[in-house]
Amino acid sequence: MTYKKAVSRSRTPLAITLIIASFLSAFFLATISHRGSDFWVAAVDMAPGHQIVTGDIQLRHFDLDSSASLYLAKADDPLGSIVVGALTPGQILSSQGVSSSSNLIAASAVPISIRAVDLAAGIAFGEGVDIYWVIDSHNKELPVDPVLILGGVRVISFDQKSKNFGTDAALTVAVDQTQVLRLLSATTHGRLVVVRSHV
Numbered sequence: 001m002t003y004k005k006a007v008s009r010s011r012t013p014l015a016i017t018l019i020i021a022s023f024l025s026a027f028f029l030a031t032i033s034h035r036g037s038d039f040w041v042a043a044v045d046m047a048p049g050h051q052i053v054t055g056d057i058q059l060r061h062f063d064l065d066s067s068a069s070l071y072l073a074k075a076d077d078p079l080g081s082i083v084v085g086a087l088t089p090g091q092i093l094s095s096q097g098v099s100s101s102s103n104l105i106a107a108s109a110v111p112i113s114i115r116a117v118d119l120a121a122g123i124a125f126g127e128g129v130d131i132y133w134v135i136d137s138h139n140k141e142l143p144v145d146p147v148l149i150l151g152g153v154r155v156i157s158f159d160q161k162s163k164n165f166g167t168d169a170a171l172t173v174a175v176d177q178t179q180v181l182r183l184l185s186a187t188t189h190g191r192l193v194v195v196r197s198h199v
């Protein structure tokens with residue numbers, strides 16, 4: 001009789017410990033699941049120049065930790081913004097990936113080839129750049145002043161690998177449809193120099 005009571009008493013602390021552990025694990029899992037915030041993601045494919053409307057985006061919960069400031073959270077309102085680079089369903093909207101500028105509406109994605117030495121260092125996706133037309137003087141020709149072809153155009157893709165190898169860099173910029181011919185005409189003679197608008 002005494003033996004059974006001793007066994008019963010020895011099991012009581014173990015049972016209490018297991019109950020406490022189950023409560024702690026449930027609390028820990030609940031805490032982990034509530035970490036992070038709601039962020040806007042693309043619900044459909046969107047091309048550069050597209051204006052975001054209801055149905056194009058939706059909220060999803062992510063724990064982005066220190067990189068959270070780079071993306072649009074629930075408190076931000078991307079409706080009416082213009083897409084700078086192509087977006088695919090499920091892709092999180094970054095603060096650099098959309099713009100409030102109406103100048104990007106009806107923009108065309110124009111690919112251009114730039115000599116590596118004529119491309120400013122540090123150019124990044126979504127950044128604004130100025131494009132100059134430069135004609136090199138040959139055989140004692142009179143020098144021609146550089147001409148600003150386009151200012152503040154957005155970079156929507158950039159082949160950084162080509163620039164690193166010293167070859168021509170492939171650059172795609174968002175250009176107003178009325179300025180496409182102006183830019184392409186400048187590529188037929190002379191060379192283009194891409195300058196960062198803000199340093």
